[in-house]
Structures are given as structure tokens and as C-alpha cells.
Amino acid sequence: MTVRSKEYHRPEDWARAHQLLNRSEVHTVPLVVSPRPAALTDLEADAFVDLQKLQLDAIHKSGDNRIHLGGMATLQAVYESDLLKAEADGILSEAAHISATLGIRNLATVAGALTAPSSPPDVALALMALDALVTLQKDEGRTRTLPLHEFIAAGDKALQRGEVLVEVSFASAPSFGSLARVGRTPRDHAIVAAAAVVEVSNGAVRRAGVALAGANPLPVRLLDVEKLLSGKTASAALLDQAAALAEKQAVPQGDYRGSVEYRRAMAAVLVRRALAAALKHAGLA
Amino acid sequence: MNIRFKLNGKETELQVKQDESLLEALRQAGAYSVKHGCETGECGACSVLLDGKLVPTCILLAPQADGHEIETVEGLSEVNTIHPIQKAFTENGAIQCGYCTPAMILATKALLNKEKYPTLEDAREALSSTICRCTGYVKPVEAILRAAAMLRGEEVAPIGGGGIPLELAFGLTGESDLGRDIPDVKSGGGGGTSVSVRPTVKVAPWVSPEAHTDVVGRPEIKVDAVKLVKGKPAFTDDINLPGMLYAAMLTSPHAHARIRNIDVSKARAFPGVHAVLTYKDVPRVMYASGGQSWPNPKPWDQVSLDSKVRYVGDRVAVLAAETPEIAREALKLIEVDYEVLPAVLDPREAGKPGAPVIHDEPDAIGIPDAQRNLVNTIDAAVGDVEKTLAECDYVFERTYYTPKQQQVHIEPHVCITYWDEDERLVVRTSTQVPFHVRRMLSPLIGLPVKRIRVIKPRIGGGFGGKQEMLIEDLAAHLTLATNRPVRFEYTREQEFTSARSRHPMYITFKAGVMKDGVLRALDMKVISDTGAFGQHSMTVASVSGLRGLSTYRCEALRFHAEIYYTNKTPAGAFRGYGAPQGMFGLESIVDEIAHELGFDPLEFRRKNAVRVGDPIPISTALGEGGAIEQVVLSCGLEECFDKAAAAIQWERRYDPKWHVDPERPHIRRGLGVATCMHGTAIPGLDMGGASVKMNDDGSFNVLVGATDLGTGSDTVIAQIVAETLGCALEDVIIYSSDTDMTPFDVGAYASSTTFISGGSAKKAAEEVRRQIMERAALMLKTTTEGMYLRNRHVYTADGRAVSLQDVALHSLHTEDQRQIMATASHMSNYAPPPFGAQFVEVEVDMETGMVRVPRMVMAVDCGTAINPVTASGQIEGGQLQALGMAISESVMYDQQGKVLTTRIGEYRIFEADEAPDIMAILVPTYEPSGPYGAKAVAEIPMDGVGPAVANAVFDATGVRVRELPILPEKVWKGLKELK
The missing domain is CATH 3.30.365.10 (Aldehyde oxidase/xanthine dehydrogenase, molybdopterin binding domain)
Known part of the structure; x- marks a missing residue:
């Protein structure tokens, strides 16, 4: 009986990476750093696959006007990206910045922010509000793409064994956004947080994306609120209705940072605030 | 496996384990500037530049660095040279304990590599991932801007220091004024008023300051600054002894349980394990772990290893193995059969009939009422409180609560024990109390004091957490069992579950006051939660009373404290030592009274505060070193109030327009104040x-x-x-x-x-x-x-x-x-009080209840600041640590007694770019009993921030929060109740 080192691999290509990750006899996971990193000694796996050679860190806009973020793009790259600062008032940059401090942002990745259940929710919220799609790869020929909010809703069952989050993408559009959050200190893991993104045309909301964390067991996209807003002009009454919907759907789990009652109330306050700010940026408020 | 990378420009090849951290690998390679502070990347002390980017190395596997470039501070300078960034940090007084300094230097380098003209925000952002518990980030941020200017080739001004005029100087050739008889001020020695011999400098009347000092009062560079800024191996863990074993501790998963049986045979048989110790293997010697003078205050209620566990995180077994990995694996092989017992977590419940008895062992010494979990009671009185209260126009009564704040020194508890060539046990340890450790360790391990040598290298912060013999006994037992050097270091999680904290307290004040605003009586009752053991509990509770009942002139004072055991991590010493608890109660109720009676809270304080010549009668009743009468001989409180009020612009409090922000209609602003008064040393004892x-x-x-x-x-x-x-x-x-x-x-x-x-x-x-x-x-x-x-x-x-x-x-x-x-x-039989005035500005979100503090100002009279830079550094850093207790910091438990806040991020310490503007003002006085007129400065910055924030929240919102930390929900609930 001895202490066996866990394996470390740095594959040169995807074929090798998937071969390693899909082994059934050795529990193998990709090395992915969350903005709330786990201690190395707490990582439950027998082997690690370092994806640094697979060039998964790009942030770019494609010909079909979609923005693509590689799963291994660091949160610092997200924060610094001029491309992302130009989308929805830079809501995603702000979310990346608030999720972790500089040193951790240099290691934590988009995949880390979206796949670790205890991650700060901000990046997921911003991306859900941006109507993002997530692409997962089990093998070179086996990828699947699904709406991010469905991926988040699946919780710890979202990723199949061996699967890697390779990309998140969303449509680039003239839009306005805002992130509203409450915590003990400004960069505290939000007790409750809401993200809103609006696209407008002819003085009305053309599309709204609204997401909320801290008021349900997992971060959620508020499709009912989005539907309510679609095609409407901004008004205090509309915001009240949106807030009421957010509060009504909330099923919070209370803890020492916020009770059930508080979290439910904050769902309304922060959804309203995020929407109001986004609409104000859009010139509709 | 072998990895190759460039370390400070040199091609380096290291043999590493595939799953070891880059932090461990770099330290094994001799890069001791890379420090262990946590395991989750959140403290940042282990940061290096990886391909030019600042990254924490504790969350990276060593092989991930293969093929990359790494910079550490070892690469910045040679012997006899210093990099401009290091120079700026040194000159600016940006280094206190120095444990996080290498990471700060690297963060600065990464910033300045890409930004020649950094802003204040850039500097704060650069330091955001390096948690500093000492400085409040004030001087490090300034140092970054200074370094940038130096690297741009600009002239930088010499450091001018914090404010003590150099002409305030004494005693160059005279005999020592220490220990001489203190004149009887009350009976005419000085007329009871301060005499101003120079503008702004108040001294006791019988002192004639000389005109000049050459070294005292100057902002000299710290004598240890250069080695710390260069990341030299100056700390406990910065050595590697041949044959050294690594200790690991098994802790209790239950809040209260008896160990029916413990089987360590598999762990002992595990290859590479050299010793496994449980209660069966070490002598049962009762002791108290607090590092205090002989004989240690009772109760003596601990043994090195016990057959009962009293909190989640309590010691169960300890072992020593050839590598940390083997030690961790072997722990998993220890089989423990627990009889789980009911637990009590609330000190207000612990004394009630039917509560589980935490200390039912027959051999504990000095527990007054173990059946009721009562560790101690304290009573003290001056005058007739009942009679005076009955005579007062108004009597106010309020209860306050202060939380279980943890010290979170970035260097965890760490110690290395070994036999020297004379077969004497050497204990190299990160402690605040090396001499107490030597004496206290002796009976536990059965070696006479003369066969023990305790060495304290540089310490990466203590704040009271290391005024404790916390782990030295276990390391020593392992060295005795194996005859090998043993290294024992806590993980960050163990710091939260198995180290010490501030004692949480419920503080009830009853105050009697006249219509004209004259306070006449204070009656203070405290319920203190000492957790599973009683070390420091009596003296901490005593100081809460001492500090709670010293600041204001009253003819009648009474103090009653009850200290209870609970099934939580033991509390201990923490900077302030009961004072932040007592002062939160006092400075809150004083504010409440001022409001109710229509006085300006600052004027109400001025009216009632003690001044030169006043006795401090409660100190006679509560003094740890015996009944020694204390008198205020130097007091710059008035000037502290004046200067700090001007700096915070106290007059804005009366401008309704200032309280609102048209751009952010949900925000209300407020200002709060608190008086601070502390002690200097324990009279007649230290x-x-x-x-x-x-x-x-x-x-x-x-x-x-x-x-x-x-x-x-x-x-x-x-x-x-x-x-x-x-x-x-x-x-x-x-x-x-x-x-x-x-x-x-x-x-x-x-x-x-x-x-x-x-x-x-x-x-x-x-x-x-x-x-x-x-x-x-x-x-x-x-x-x-x-x-x-x-x-x-x-x-x-x-x-x-x-x-x-x-x-x-x-x-x-x-x-x-x-x-x-x-x-x-x-x-000294005399413990001169330093004074301070704490002001804070808050912004409260009226919809969420979240409190943000944009600015804090504290003016302190610490007598002569021997070194104004180190003194102001204490005041800046202390304020931020105190703000943590006010806003976010509290070790939290679930209903089973399990700690929920086991990471720095969850526990929540202010990061550099979240911290407010912090200002320290030194108000010089001359304290006749201190060297060159000095008195204390270290702890007083902990005293005022909590109440000042609560008072400012009240000013902003009308909500009175009587319980720290002021989490958003508490304010929100208060706002709902107001409606």
C-alpha cells in the first residue's frame, strides 16, 4: 500500500485528450479552474488532463455575427476583451471582473465558471441574459450544443463523463445590459444577483434576457419575464410586473447570508433594478 | 516526472510528483518567497508571475508549469542590490509582517510591465488578489504609485512620515523617567488639566520635552524590511531539515462525542508513517493553551489528546509521515468509533438545565460550575449603581452582539520541532509568546524547561491568534516519538475549524443619564461564548468590562460577566481582546442616548469623556495584575475629535442634501463616530x-x-x-x-x-x-x-x-x-490609555440593505509615535480588520456545529479594490510613563469601527443595528420595521 500520484497529461491534440477523458477504468477529468477554485487535494479524480495545448482560449466574432468564447478563455481575457466590452454595456466583462480577483481570473476559465456548481453566478447570469449557447464535446465527432440556461438547469448532471465544455457563443447585437447584485462586500459571492440584457427597436423592447441567482437552488433564466417584456415600452408598471414575476417564481434556500424571505424579496428588487438600468441605458426609461 | 521551465530567467529542471502543487515544487526548489496561506488561491500569498501573469500557485499542478516562464521575487535583486519596486515598498512602509509582500511586489511588477502611469484604481486592482491583514492596503497602494514614478525615472520625495513633529523630543541625556513615581494628579500634582506647551502638543504638566531627537519620531525604515521585501527565507517554514517528517491531524467531525474506540493500526502500518498518536499514547496533563503569565489563568481544561471531542475540528489523532501526501492518506486509515452526544452552540442556552455538559471530565482544574458549562463569572463595581440609576432622569437599556471574528493571519500556525546536537528540543514556531510556549510545553512533554529552546523567526501575522500554544505540543510529541524533525502546519480550513477566534459576546448596557446629558451610571452585563475550552476567556471578558467602563466619567459603574462553554471552536486572544466587544456596546448605547436626548453624538461624547487627571476606577476593580489605581496622565482625545471630524467633514451630517444621491435614488449616506480608549500593557504583570x-x-x-x-x-x-x-x-x-x-x-x-x-x-x-x-x-x-x-x-x-x-x-x-x-x-504599574476618535462614512442601499463604507478616518493619541510610519500602518490596517468585523467577518456554524466558513472567500475579508479610503492621523502627546513619551497603538484601531459603522447606518437610515456583522438583511429588516 503506497500513495499513488494522480496522473497528469497534457495532450497535443483532441484525439488523445478524448482518449484519456473517456477512459472508464481511470477517473479522468479536465483541469478546469473555477473562479472559486477547489483545493488540489479536494479534486476527486485519479487523472487530470491539461487542455492548454488545444487552443480553446480564443474570443472572437464569426462571420454570422456571433461571439464565441473558448471554454478555456480566462476570465481575465473575458474582462479585458474589447469585443465583449462592446456587447450589452460590457455586462460579461463586468461579470468576469466581479467573479474573482486578478490572480484567480488569470487561471479561472469560462468553462470553470459554468461547470463548477459553487462558482459565483455572475458569468452564467450574463451569458444567459445574452441568450448564449454552450457547446460540449464528448469526442471529436460528438458535440452537442444547447441553450446555456438548460445546461445550468441540469446542475451537476449537465456534463457527461468525459465531456468538455469547449465553447459558449451568443449573437452579437446592439443591446444594453446591467448586472445588479447584493453581497456582504462588493466582490462577495452574490447573495442574490440579477442580469438583464435588452435589445430595442422603435422605442420598445425587441428582446429581453433576464437571469437570476440566489433565489432558486440554481441560477435561472426568467423566460416568463422575458416574454412579458417583449414588444413592450418601458414603464414603472411593467417593471413592477417583471419584479413580481421574478419573486413569484423564486424558491430560495436560506442560509446565514440571507433568509428565504430576504432572497425572495431581493429577487424582485434586483430583477427590477437590473432591468431598469438596462432600459435606462437603452434610453427607454 | 521531470519538468523544465525558466525560473527567474534560468532554465530549471525539477523532479516533481504529477499531482503536487506548483507551490510545493517551487518551495522545494528553494523559492521560499512563495508562501503558503491557503489551498484555494484566495489569499494570493503563493502568487508568482507565470509568463508575466500573476497567478496563485497553490491551485496549479507543478507539471502545468512545464515549458513556461516563472518569476519570483528572488529574481528581482542580488545581494546588495534592490529593485525599484522593492525599494518603494521598503521606503513607503508598505511592509508589516512581510508574508504577502513578495506577492504584492510581483503584482506590482505585472502591473508596471504594462502600465507606466498607473492610477490609484489600477494599483488597488493589482493588489486585489493579495489578501493583506496588516496594512489595510494603504501603504502598499502608495508604494505602487511611488514605484511607478521611480521606474519612470522621476524624482520621488523622501518619505516624510505621518505627523509627529520632530521637535517633540525628550530625554537625550537625562536619566530614565521610567518607573519613577507618578505625581498625584488628583491632589494637586498638576491641577487635573492638560497644559499646552506647544501648539497641538499636550503633555503632562511636569514634563519638559527637549528640543530634538535624532531617531525617535522619525519614519525610519523597518529593520527587517529589506529581507522581507526580497523574500528571504525568514519565516518558520523556510527551512528544510534532513529527515524532516510531516505532521497531519485528524479532527472531529462531531460537535460533541466520546471516542469509544480508536484503531490506528492501519495508519501505523502504512509505509512512510513513523508515528500515530492518540489519547492512548500521550500523558494526560491538564493545561490552558492561552499564552499568559504563570500561573496560567484557570480553567485548565485541555489535554494534548483526549478521549472526548468537544467541537467539530477538535483534536482526535496526530501522525508524522515522510511526505504530506502520505500523512494525508494515512489519516484516512484511522478508524474512530464515536458515541455522538448532544451539543449546545448558544452560550445563552449552555447554562440552562438539561444542556449537555461539555466538561464532565473529573480532572479539569478550576471550572467553577462545569455542570452548567459555566467557565467563570466576573463581578466588579464602583459606587452604588442601583441608587445612582434611580436618581437619573433617564435610564436606557440595550443589548448588543459581537461575532466570532477569526484572526486570519496569512501565515497559518506552523512549527518545526527537532532535537539539537545536545539533545535539547528546539521548537521553531510562529508564535507571539515564545517564553510562555517553552514553560507551558515543558509539563506536557515531560522535558524540563532547560531542555527546550523556542525560536521565533519572522511571523506572518498573529493578531492574538498566536498568543497561544496551539500546535507546538503535538509537534513535540511527534518528535519525541520519532526522534526526527517534525513539521506541523495548519491548513486554512483548520485555521477556521481548529484555531482560535474572538469571543462572541452578548453585551447589555444599562445607562443612567441626566437631562443635561451628563452620564452618571453604567451597568454592563456580558455573556461570553468561549467555545469548547476556556483559555483567555476570563481575561478577555474582564477587558470587555474594563474598556466598556473606562471611557466616560461616571460616578457608578458595575460589571457582571458570565462565560459559557459551547461546542464550537475555542475562542482566544484577538487584537483588542474584549475591547471591541465592550466598545461596540458602549459606543452604540452612547449614540442611542445622544439621539434620544437630542445631542450631537460627537458633542455628547466630548461632554462625558475622561480627561487628564481623571481616575479610571474600574481598572482597580478589574485589573489582571492586581488592584492598581490608574489615572489618565496624557490625553489627546479632544484634538483627535477635532482633527478626525474635520477630515471626515462631520458637518455634512447636518446637510440633508448630502444624505441623498440624485443619481442613485436608492442610496442614503451617513456619518458615524466612536470614541476609542484602550490600555497599554497589563499593569503590574507584563x-x-x-x-x-x-x-x-x-x-x-x-x-x-x-x-x-x-x-x-x-x-x-x-x-x-x-x-x-x-x-x-x-x-x-x-x-x-x-x-x-x-x-x-x-x-x-x-x-x-x-x-x-x-x-x-x-x-x-x-x-x-x-x-x-x-x-x-x-x-x-x-x-x-x-x-x-x-x-x-x-x-x-x-x-x-x-x-x-x-x-x-x-x-x-x-x-x-x-x-x-x-x-x-x-x-509598569501604570497602563496609560491611548485615545482615539473613529469616524466612518457609509452608503446604505435602501432596497437591499447593503452597506458600503467609502471612507474611514481615525485620529489616535498614542503619545509619542516612536516611528510614525509603523504607527500609522497599525492604525490603517487595524481599521480595515475592524471593518471586516463590522461588515462581513464571522465564523458561522450549521445546526450540527459544523463550520460553514472554511475558506477565505466565504469568510470574506476586504480585498484591496473593495477597501475604503483609510486615513490615520497621529495626535502627539507625551506620556510620562512611556519610553520617549510613547504609549500603545496596536489594538486601539480595532475598537471604534464597528460602532461607528452602526452609528453611521443609523444616521443614514434610522435603522439601529445592534448585532455585528451588519449583513444586508439586518438593515433590510430594520428598514421594513420602520415602514
Whole structure:
């Protein structure tokens, strides 16, 4: 009986990476750093696959006007990206910045922010509000793409064994956004947080994306609120209705940072605030 | 496997385990500047530049660095050189304990590599991932801007210091004023009022300050700054002994349980394991783990390893193995059969009938009522409280709560034990109390004191958490069991589950006041939660009463404390030591009274606060060192109020427009104030010793027992010696805290070091000065009359001079040879109170209840600031630590007694870019009982922020929060109730 080192691999290509990750006899996971990193000694796996050679860190806009973020793009790259600062008032940059401090942002990745259940929710919220799609790869020929909010809703069952989050993408559009959050200190893991993104045309909301964390067991996209807003002009009454919907759907789990009652109330306050700010940026408020 | 990377420009090849952290690998390779502070990347102390980017290395596997470039501070400078960034940090006083300094230097380098003209925000952002518990980030941020200017080739101003005028200076040639009789102020010694001999400087009336000091009062660079800024191996863990074993501790998963059986056979058989110890293997010796003077205050309710566990995180077993990995694996093989017992977590429930009895062992010593979990009660009174309350126009009664704040020094508890060549046990440990550790360890391991040597290297912060013999006994037991060096270090999680914290307290004040705003009576009751063991509990509760009942003139005072055991991590010493608890209650109720009676809260405080000549009667009733009457001899409180109020613009409080922000309609602004008054050392108890000897070149070795835990006490003591001996600071080589080499000192606690240890150093230096003068008189064939020492020379009354070097050579080699040297010790029956005025500005979100603090200002009268930079550094850093307790910091438990806040991020300490603007103002006075007029500064910054924030929240919203930390929901609930 001895202490066996866990394996470390740095594959040169995807074929090798998937071969390693899909082994059934050795529990193998990709090395992915969350903005709330786990201690190395707490990582439950027998082997690690370092994806640094697979060039998964790009942030770019494609010909079909979609923005693509590689799963291994660091949160610092997200924060610094001029491309992302130009989308929805830079809501995603702000979310990346608030999720972790500089040193951790240099290691934590988009995949880390979206796949670790205890991650700060901000990046997921911003991306859900941006109507993002997530692409997962089990093998070179086996990828699947699904709406991010469905991926988040699946919780710890979202990723199949061996699967890697390779990309998140969303449509680039003239839009306005805002992130509203409450915590003990400004960069505290939000007790409750809401993200809103609006696209407008002819003085009305053309599309709204609204997401909320801290008021349900997992971060959620508020499709009912989005539907309510679609095609409407901004008004205090509309915001009240949106807030009421957010509060009504909330099923919070209370803890020492916020009770059930508080979290439910904050769902309304922060959804309203995020929407109001986004609409104000859009010139509709 | 082998990895290759560039380390500080050099191709490096290392053999590493595939799953070891880059942090471990770099330290094994000798890069000791890379520090362990946590395991989750959140403290940032382990950061390096990886391909130019700042990254924490504890969350990276070593093989991930293969093929990359790594920079550490070891690469920034050579022997005798210093990088401009390091120079800026050194000059600016940005280094306190220095444990996180290498990471800060690298963060600065990464920033300045891409930004030549950084803004304040850039600097804060760059430091955001390096948690600093000492500085409040104020001086490090300034240092970044200074470094940037230096790297741009600009002239930078010399550091001017924090504010004590250099003309405030004393005692160059006079005899020591320490230990002399203090005049009876009350009966006419000084008329009871302060006399201003200079504008802004208040001194006791019988003192005649001299015109000049050369070293004292100057912003000298810390004597340890250069080694710390260069990341030299100066800390406990920065050595690697041949054959060293790694200890690991198994802790209890239950809040309360009896160990029915424990089977360690599999762990013992595990290859690479050298010893596994449980309660069956070590002698059962009762002790109290708090590092305090002999005999340690009771109860003595702990043993090294027990058959009962009393909190989640309590010791179950400890083992030593050849690698940390083997140690961790072997722990999993220990089989424990627990009989789980009911637990009690609330001190208000712990004394009720039917509550589980936490200390049912028959051999505990000195628990007054173990059946009721009652650790101690304290009662003290001055005057007739009931009668006075009955005479008052108004009586107010309120209850407040202060939380279980954790010290979170970035260097965890760490110690290395080994046999030396004389078969004496050496304990190299990160402690504030090396001499107490030696004495307390002796009976536990069965070695006489003379066979134990305790060495304290540099400490990466303590804040009271290391005023404790926390882990040394277990490491020593393992060295005794294996005859091998043993290294034992807590993980960050263990710091939260198995170290110490502030005692949570429920504080009830009843105050009697007259219509004209004169306070007449204060009645204070405390329920204190000491957790599973009682160390420090009586003295901490006592200080809560002492500090809660000293600040305001009252004719009647009463204090009652009850301290209870609970099944939580034991509390202990934490900067402030009961004062932040007592002061939160006092400064909150005073604010409430002022509001109710329609007084300005600042004026109400001025009206009732103590002043020069006032007695501090409660100290006689509560003093740890016996009943010694205390009188205020120096007090700059009025000026503290004036200066800090001006800095925060207190008048805005009365401008309704200022309270609102048209751009952010949900925000309300407010201002709050708190008076601060602390103590300096424990009168009649604290003692420190110092030795001074002269070398051939006129330099001096100074050996002190005092324990610099990052505060700069080595520097301050060296300044006192240099001033007394007329030499430069660099002529003083100071060595501290080694039980074999230095005189005794109680250790670094109770705000005592400058006053007590500095006092002993001054006395020893004065005796050396006397010997130098005698030698000079012999050499110059004159008498010592009128002689003085200055500029490395002895001057005679008739203007002749001889250099200190010539004096030394003459004395050591030429005639009537002798070593010029002296040893002295100092104790004080007087504990002069420093004073302070704390102001904060808040912004409260009226919809969420979230409180943001944009600005804090504290003015402190610490007598003479021996070093204004280190003194202001204490005030800046202390305020931010106190803000943590006000806003976010509290160790939290679930209903089963499991700690929920086991990471730095969850526990929540302010990061550099979240921290407010913090201002420290030094208000100089002269304290006649202190060396060169000094009194304490270390703890007082903890006292006022909590109440000042709560008072500011009230000003902003009308909501009175009586429970810290002020989480958003508490304010939100208050707002709902107002509606």
C-alpha cells in the first residue's frame, strides 16, 4: 500500500485528450479552474488532463455575427476583451471582473465558471441574459450544443463523463445590459444577483434576457419575464410586473447570508433594478 | 516526472510528483518567497508571475508549469542590490509582517510591465488578489504609485512620515523617567488639566520635552524590511531539515462525542508513517493553551489528546509521515468509533438545565460550575449603581452582539520541532509568546524547561491568534516519538475549524443619564461564548468590562460577566481582546442616548469623556495584575475629535442634501463616530527584558525577548536604543525572541511591546550610555558631567568629543578592559490609555440593505509615535480588520456545529479594490510613563469601527443595528420595521 500520484497529461491534440477523458477504468477529468477554485487535494479524480495545448482560449466574432468564447478563455481575457466590452454595456466583462480577483481570473476559465456548481453566478447570469449557447464535446465527432440556461438547469448532471465544455457563443447585437447584485462586500459571492440584457427597436423592447441567482437552488433564466417584456415600452408598471414575476417564481434556500424571505424579496428588487438600468441605458426609461 | 521551465530567467529542471502543487515544487526548489496561506488561491500569498501573469500557485499542478516562464521575487535583486519596486515598498512602509509582500511586489511588477502611469484604481486592482491583514492596503497602494514614478525615472520625495513633529523630543541625556513615581494628579500634582506647551502638543504638566531627537519620531525604515521585501527565507517554514517528517491531524467531525474506540493500526502500518498518536499514547496533563503569565489563568481544561471531542475540528489523532501526501492518506486509515452526544452552540442556552455538559471530565482544574458549562463569572463595581440609576432622569437599556471574528493571519500556525546536537528540543514556531510556549510545553512533554529552546523567526501575522500554544505540543510529541524533525502546519480550513477566534459576546448596557446629558451610571452585563475550552476567556471578558467602563466619567459603574462553554471552536486572544466587544456596546448605547436626548453624538461624547487627571476606577476593580489605581496622565482625545471630524467633514451630517444621491435614488449616506480608549500593557504583570552590548566599531547588539509579529516592534525598540546611545538606527543589530539567546519577555500582546519591551531596552541602553560616558571620561581625563551622546560621538561639556568606535576599542582592547554592556528589564504599574476618535462614512442601499463604507478616518493619541510610519500602518490596517468585523467577518456554524466558513472567500475579508479610503492621523502627546513619551497603538484601531459603522447606518437610515456583522438583511429588516 503506497500513495499513488494522480496522473497528469497534457495532450497535443483532441484525439488523445478524448482518449484519456473517456477512459472508464481511470477517473479522468479536465483541469478546469473555477473562479472559486477547489483545493488540489479536494479534486476527486485519479487523472487530470491539461487542455492548454488545444487552443480553446480564443474570443472572437464569426462571420454570422456571433461571439464565441473558448471554454478555456480566462476570465481575465473575458474582462479585458474589447469585443465583449462592446456587447450589452460590457455586462460579461463586468461579470468576469466581479467573479474573482486578478490572480484567480488569470487561471479561472469560462468553462470553470459554468461547470463548477459553487462558482459565483455572475458569468452564467450574463451569458444567459445574452441568450448564449454552450457547446460540449464528448469526442471529436460528438458535440452537442444547447441553450446555456438548460445546461445550468441540469446542475451537476449537465456534463457527461468525459465531456468538455469547449465553447459558449451568443449573437452579437446592439443591446444594453446591467448586472445588479447584493453581497456582504462588493466582490462577495452574490447573495442574490440579477442580469438583464435588452435589445430595442422603435422605442420598445425587441428582446429581453433576464437571469437570476440566489433565489432558486440554481441560477435561472426568467423566460416568463422575458416574454412579458417583449414588444413592450418601458414603464414603472411593467417593471413592477417583471419584479413580481421574478419573486413569484423564486424558491430560495436560506442560509446565514440571507433568509428565504430576504432572497425572495431581493429577487424582485434586483430583477427590477437590473432591468431598469438596462432600459435606462437603452434610453427607454 | 521531470519538468523544465525558466525560473527567474534560468532554465530549471525539477523532479516533481504529477499531482503536487506548483507551490510545493517551487518551495522545494528553494523559492521560499512563495508562501503558503491557503489551498484555494484566495489569499494570493503563493502568487508568482507565470509568463508575466500573476497567478496563485497553490491551485496549479507543478507539471502545468512545464515549458513556461516563472518569476519570483528572488529574481528581482542580488545581494546588495534592490529593485525599484522593492525599494518603494521598503521606503513607503508598505511592509508589516512581510508574508504577502513578495506577492504584492510581483503584482506590482505585472502591473508596471504594462502600465507606466498607473492610477490609484489600477494599483488597488493589482493588489486585489493579495489578501493583506496588516496594512489595510494603504501603504502598499502608495508604494505602487511611488514605484511607478521611480521606474519612470522621476524624482520621488523622501518619505516624510505621518505627523509627529520632530521637535517633540525628550530625554537625550537625562536619566530614565521610567518607573519613577507618578505625581498625584488628583491632589494637586498638576491641577487635573492638560497644559499646552506647544501648539497641538499636550503633555503632562511636569514634563519638559527637549528640543530634538535624532531617531525617535522619525519614519525610519523597518529593520527587517529589506529581507522581507526580497523574500528571504525568514519565516518558520523556510527551512528544510534532513529527515524532516510531516505532521497531519485528524479532527472531529462531531460537535460533541466520546471516542469509544480508536484503531490506528492501519495508519501505523502504512509505509512512510513513523508515528500515530492518540489519547492512548500521550500523558494526560491538564493545561490552558492561552499564552499568559504563570500561573496560567484557570480553567485548565485541555489535554494534548483526549478521549472526548468537544467541537467539530477538535483534536482526535496526530501522525508524522515522510511526505504530506502520505500523512494525508494515512489519516484516512484511522478508524474512530464515536458515541455522538448532544451539543449546545448558544452560550445563552449552555447554562440552562438539561444542556449537555461539555466538561464532565473529573480532572479539569478550576471550572467553577462545569455542570452548567459555566467557565467563570466576573463581578466588579464602583459606587452604588442601583441608587445612582434611580436618581437619573433617564435610564436606557440595550443589548448588543459581537461575532466570532477569526484572526486570519496569512501565515497559518506552523512549527518545526527537532532535537539539537545536545539533545535539547528546539521548537521553531510562529508564535507571539515564545517564553510562555517553552514553560507551558515543558509539563506536557515531560522535558524540563532547560531542555527546550523556542525560536521565533519572522511571523506572518498573529493578531492574538498566536498568543497561544496551539500546535507546538503535538509537534513535540511527534518528535519525541520519532526522534526526527517534525513539521506541523495548519491548513486554512483548520485555521477556521481548529484555531482560535474572538469571543462572541452578548453585551447589555444599562445607562443612567441626566437631562443635561451628563452620564452618571453604567451597568454592563456580558455573556461570553468561549467555545469548547476556556483559555483567555476570563481575561478577555474582564477587558470587555474594563474598556466598556473606562471611557466616560461616571460616578457608578458595575460589571457582571458570565462565560459559557459551547461546542464550537475555542475562542482566544484577538487584537483588542474584549475591547471591541465592550466598545461596540458602549459606543452604540452612547449614540442611542445622544439621539434620544437630542445631542450631537460627537458633542455628547466630548461632554462625558475622561480627561487628564481623571481616575479610571474600574481598572482597580478589574485589573489582571492586581488592584492598581490608574489615572489618565496624557490625553489627546479632544484634538483627535477635532482633527478626525474635520477630515471626515462631520458637518455634512447636518446637510440633508448630502444624505441623498440624485443619481442613485436608492442610496442614503451617513456619518458615524466612536470614541476609542484602550490600555497599554497589563499593569503590574507584563515584563520584558533587553540586553545591549557594544561592538568594536561602535555598533550595538540588542537582544530582546519581545516578539515582533510584523508590527515593527524590532524597529521601534532599535530606534529607542539608537536614540539613547546617539547612534544611527543602522548601528543597532537587533535579535529578538529566542529563549536561549534573549532575556525573557511576556510576548507580543496587550499592546505592550513599545511600552514595556521598549522601556527595558531604554533602561539597558541608558546603563550602556553611562558606561560609555565613564569610558570617555577616562579617555579624555574629565568627568561625565554635562556629557551627552550624539552623532556616534560622546561630547563633553567643554566641547571635546570622542567617537563611539574609539570608546569601544579603548574599552575592549586598550586599558582597564571590559565589555560595555547591560541588561535591564521593565515592568509598569501604570497602563496609560491611548485615545482615539473613529469616524466612518457609509452608503446604505435602501432596497437591499447593503452597506458600503467609502471612507474611514481615525485620529489616535498614542503619545509619542516612536516611528510614525509603523504607527500609522497599525492604525490603517487595524481599521480595515475592524471593518471586516463590522461588515462581513464571522465564523458561522450549521445546526450540527459544523463550520460553514472554511475558506477565505466565504469568510470574506476586504480585498484591496473593495477597501475604503483609510486615513490615520497621529495626535502627539507625551506620556510620562512611556519610553520617549510613547504609549500603545496596536489594538486601539480595532475598537471604534464597528460602532461607528452602526452609528453611521443609523444616521443614514434610522435603522439601529445592534448585532455585528451588519449583513444586508439586518438593515433590510430594520428598514421594513420602520415602514
